[in-house]
Amino acid sequence: MNILYFLVGCSVLMALIFLGAFIWAAKTGQNDDVYTPGIRILFDDELEEEAKSKEDHFSS
Numbered sequence: 001m002n003i004l005y006f007l008v009g010c011s012v013l014m015a016l017i018f019l020g021a022f023i024w025a026a027k028t029g030q031n032d033d034v035y036t037p038g039i040r041i042l043f044d045d046e047l048e049e050e051a052k053s054k055e056d057h058f059s060s
């Protein structure tokens with residue numbers, strides 16, 4: 001029975017460590033996406049053309 005207390009304590013400790021690591025990563029910008037904005041500019045024209053063709057289709 002003592003081993004269960006030990007294992008529960010270890011799992012709670014590990015969960016707190018992972019929670020702390022997640023909070024640290026979120027606050028320091030580790031999850032910021034710096035790749036997608038550079039690629040998004042390549043696809044903007046296609047999206048605008050699709051929107052214009054849909055508007056033309058609905059207006060006529």
